[in-house]
Amino acid sequence: MALTNETIKERLIAKFGEQLTNFEEPYGLLTFEAPKESNLKVLQYLFDDEELRFQFLTDLTAVHYPNKPGRELAVVYHLHNLMDNIRLRFKVFTASAQPDIFTATQLYSSANWMERETYDFFGINFVGHPNLKRILNVDEMDYFPLRKEYPLEDQTRIDKDDAMFGRGPLPAAAQQGPSESPMSPNQPELPTSGAPVQ
Amino acid sequence: MSVEHHVKLPEGSIEKTTTTLNLGPTHPATHGVFQNILELDGERIVSAEQTVGYIHRAFEKLAERRPLYQITTLTDRLNYCSSPINNMGWHLTCERLLGVKTPKRVDYLRVIIMELSRISDHLICNSVVGVDSGAFTGFLYVMQYRELIYEIYEEVCGSRLTTNMGRIGGFERNFTNAVWEKLDKFLDEYPKVLKEFENLFTRNRIFMERTIGAGPISGERALNYGFTGPNLRAAGVDYDVRVHTPYSSYEDFQFEIPVGTTGDCYDRFLVRNGEMWQSLSIIGQAYRKIKDMKGAESEIYHADAPSYYLPPKEDVYTKMEALIWHFKIVMGETDIPPGEVYQSVEGGNGEVGYYLISDGGRTPYRLHFRRPCFIYYQAYSELTKGAMLSDAIIVMSSLNLIAGEMDA
Numbered sequence: 001m002a003l004t005n006e007t008i009k010e011r012l013i014a015k016f017g018e019q020l021t022n023f024e025e026p027y028g029l030l031t032f033e034a035p036k037e038s039n040l041k042v043l044q045y046l047f048d049d050e051e052l053r054f055q056f057l058t059d060l061t062a063v064h065y066p067n068k069p070g071r072e073l074a075v076v077y078h079l080h081n082l083m084d085n086i087r088l089r090f091k092v093f094t095a096s097a098q099p100d101i102f103t104a105t106q107l108y109s110s111a112n113w114m115e116r117e118t119y120d121f122f123g124i125n126f127v128g129h130p131n132l133k134r135i136l137n138v139d140e141m142d143y144f145p146l147r148k149e150y151p152l153e154d155q156t157r158i159d160k161d162d163a164m165f166g167r168g169p170l171p172a173a174a175q176q177g178p179s180e181s182p183m184s185p186n187q188p189e190l191p192t193s194g195a196p197v198q
Numbered sequence: 199m200s201v202e203h204h205v206k207l208p209e210g211s212i213e214k215t216t217t218t219l220n221l222g223p224t225h226p227a228t229h230g231v232f233q234n235i236l237e238l239d240g241e242r243i244v245s246a247e248q249t250v251g252y253i254h255r256a257f258e259k260l261a262e263r264r265p266l267y268q269i270t271t272l273t274d275r276l277n278y279c280s281s282p283i284n285n286m287g288w289h290l291t292c293e294r295l296l297g298v299k300t301p302k303r304v305d306y307l308r309v310i311i312m313e314l315s316r317i318s319d320h321l322i323c324n325s326v327v328g329v330d331s332g333a334f335t336g337f338l339y340v341m342q343y344r345e346l347i348y349e350i351y352e353e354v355c356g357s358r359l360t361t362n363m364g365r366i367g368g369f370e371r372n373f374t375n376a377v378w379e380k381l382d383k384f385l386d387e388y389p390k391v392l393k394e395f396e397n398l399f400t401r402n403r404i405f406m407e408r409t410i411g412a413g414p415i416s417g418e419r420a421l422n423y424g425f426t427g428p429n430l431r432a433a434g435v436d437y438d439v440r441v442h443t444p445y446s447s448y449e450d451f452q453f454e455i456p457v458g459t460t461g462d463c464y465d466r467f468l469v470r471n472g473e474m475w476q477s478l479s480i481i482g483q484a485y486r487k488i489k490d491m492k493g494a495e496s497e498i499y500h501a502d503a504p505s506y507y508l509p510p511k512e513d514v515y516t517k518m519e520a521l522i523w524h525f526k527i528v529m530g531e532t533d534i535p536p537g538e539v540y541q542s543v544e545g546g547n548g549e550v551g552y553y554l555i556s557d558g559g560r561t562p563y564r565l566h567f568r569r570p571c572f573i574y575y576q577a578y579s580e581l582t583k584g585a586m587l588s589d590a591i592i593v594m595s596s597l598n599l600i601a602g603e604m605d606a
Contacts, residue, residue: 026538027294056421059540059551061566078540078553078568082421082435085442089540110424113576121258136251136605145259152263 003051003084005030011052015045022091030088039075039092040102046079046088047107054079054088057104060114062122064096064147072096073122077104094124096147103129121146216244219587223252227591229326230601234578234590241586246579250572254605261565265530266292266366266506269565274360276569277603279322280315280546281361282351287543290445291552292366295539298503303491304368305447306484307499310381311354311363312446312543313477313484317388318347319546320428320470320477321395323598327467328399330595331408336398343388346380353377367507368500381485389478396471409463413581413593420461423580424573427548429597432469433461439544446543450487451480463596505532530560547571547598571603 008030012020020042022033034042046054059078066072071093080087094101103126104111115126116135123144126132134141143150222233233249257272264272273284286308293300321344325337348358353376355363364370399405415425420433430437436455440448456472458465488496500507508527513520526532536558542551551568574597581597582590 027540029540031538057424058542058549059553059566059568061553063555063564076553078551082437082442087443087540108424109419109422110573110576113572114424117572136254138251145256152259 003081003086005086005088008052008086008088011049012042012045016042031091032088033091033093036092036094036101040104040107042090043077043079043104043107052081053083054081056080056082057108057110057114058087060104060111060118062118062124062146064122066148068093070095073099073124075101075118075124096123099124100127101125102127103132105129120144123147221590223249227330227594228599229595230599230604232575232599232601232604234594236582236587236590238587241588243582243585243587243590246582246590248575248578250575250601250604252605253601257567257606258565261562263561265532265560266534266562267527268530269562270364271360271362273567274362275602276567276606277319277546277550277571277600278359279598279600280319281359282311282315282363283319283543283545284550285361285363286312286446287541287545287550288552289364289366290543291539291541291554292506293501293503294541295537295554295556296366296503296506296535298367298501298506300368300446300501301495301498302447302450303488303495303498304500306450306488307369307373308364308446309448309451309484310481310488311351313481314347314350314384316477316544316546317474318344319598320474321392323546323595324399324467324470325395326595327409327463327592328405330592331405333398333402333405336395339398340391340395343384343391346384346388350377350380350384353380365500365507367503368498370508372497372499381481385478385482385485392471392474392478399467400471406464408588409467409592409596411460412463412585412589413596414460414462415577415581416461419577419580423577425548425577426570426574427544427546428469428473429461429466429574430548431455432458432465434459439542439549443542445541451483453480463592466596533558533560534562542568545570547600547603548574567606569603569606571598571600572606575599575604 005025009023019038020032020034024031046052056079057077058080061076063074063076064072065074073094073096075092075094077090078087079090092101101124103115105115112130113135115129116132118124119126119132120134120137121144133139137145217238219236219238220233221236222228223231231252235247235249237244255275261269261272270285270288273288274281276284321340325340328336351361351363352358353374355361355370415433417433417435420430421435425433426437434457436457438455441455453476456469456476458469504523506527509520509523514524534556536556538555540551540553542549548570549568550570553566553568554562555564557563578593581593
C-alpha cells in the first residue's frame, strides 16, 4: 500500500505523540514541526522505519523570522521517500540567542555542505558537524548575511523603503547591529570593522 | 583565503612526502571557478579538498527584494548551460503558488524548450569529457548544434545564453515560423550527428580505458550524497523528477530513463547520451501533439493570468485598463499570496528545486534554490581518493560541475 500523508502522520504521532506539532499540508506537502532537541530522533525514525523510509535528503535550509521571539530561526528539511515517491517537509525552530541544532551528517553525507551553507548564511550551529566553517562567503566575514537584520539596500536612502515592497519596516528588535547580534559558540569574535551600513 | 591553502613544499626527500597541488580556481581543466586542493603521492590522490564560492552572488538575498519577474534573471545564472530549464522551473513555482493553470499547448512548448536545453547541457558535458581525455574532434563537431539550439532560443525569446525566457503563465509570444523551421532542421540533422558522436567515443578503446572505472560510486552512496540527475542514474537508481513528480504535462509523454550500473565516468557518459536520444523522442512527440491541435487551442501560448502576464502592447497603448496592469506588473506592485511551496524540475544536472516562502508581500520572504551541483560536488573527495591525477580531471568534467549553479 502506498504511503499517504495521513499514514505518515499517524505513524509519527504514534511514535512521538505530542512532541510533533503544526501538521499542515500546504500545496499537498506534509509539513510539521518538531522540538529542536529531538530533530535527530525524528530524522532517524523517518530514515529507519521500514514503512516510512525517508532516506533521501532533498534539501536543507533555514529561514529567519525576527518577529517570533524565542523561535527566530527555522531549519527546514525536505525529505523524499524514493520507494513510495512521497515527500515531506519538517521544521525545527530555535532561538537566535542559542542556535544549536544537532547535525544530520551521520545520516546523510549530503547534509555536510548543506549545513555548512546554512551555518554560513544564518549562523545555525550544527552540533557534531565534522567541519563547520563558511562555504560560500569569505572566512573573514563576521556576520550571517541572510538574517533579516542585514538589509540589502543602503538604509540611508529614503526613496527605497520597504513599504514599496508591500511590507512595513522591521521591528526595532530585528534592527540590531552585528555587535549585539548573538554569535554562535564556535564563531570567534572578530573586530566589527565590516559592520553593515545602518 | 587562509594561509594553509598555499602549496606546501615537501620537507626532506621528495619521494617520501606528499605534494600539494592546487587545481583551480583558474585552471583550464576545472571549466569553472572553483578550487581543488589535492594531496598527491606521486600521481595518486591521497585526499582532495574543495573550495567553492568564488562567484557567489547572493541570489537568495537579492531575491528577497525583487518581484517575481526580476528573479527569473537570477535563475538564468545558476546552471547557465541550460538556463531555460531554470526559467521554466521558476515560472512553474510561481504558477503553483499563484494557482495559475497553464493550457496544454504551453506545457508542450515548454517541454520542447526544456528538452532542447537538456540536449545542449548534455552535449557540452559529454564532449568536454572527450576533450579532457584527449579527443577534441567530437567537441567541435557537436558545438555547431548547440549553436543551432541557441538560435532557436534566440527566435523564441531574443537571447542565447542567459535566456530569461517565458512569463508566468506561458511565453511572451507565440513560436514564430522561424522557430519551427529551425526545430525541423535540428530534428532532421542532429540524430545523425549524435550517432556519429557516439561512434567516435562509445567503443573507442582509448576513451573506454580512460573512463571505465574512473570515479565510480555505488547507488547507495550516491543517494546518501544527495546525487540526482544523470549522475545518480549512472549509479543505477532510476530517479527522475519528470517521472516521479511530473510537471508541465510530462505524464503525457512516453520515454525511457537510461540507467548505468557502476556510476563511473563511462556510465555517466552513456547515460547522458541515452538521455539525449530520449529528449529527441520527447521533442518529436511534443511537436506532433502541438501540430495536431485544432482551432483556438492551436494558437494559445499563455495562460489567462491578467495580474501576472503582461497585456499585449497594442492594448497598453490604447486601453487604460491594460496600461494600469502593465505598470503594476512591471513595477512589481501586485502582492503575492502568502504560502509556502517547493517545486522541482529535472535540470541538466538533476533536481533543481525552488523553495519559496511568501508572507503576502510583493517579493518572496525567503527563496532557496536547491542546486544539484552544489550538493553532489562534496562527493568529489570520495570519488577521487586513490585515483590518478588525470582521472580526477575526467571525473570533474563528467560530473558536469557548473560554478554558477554551485555558488548561487
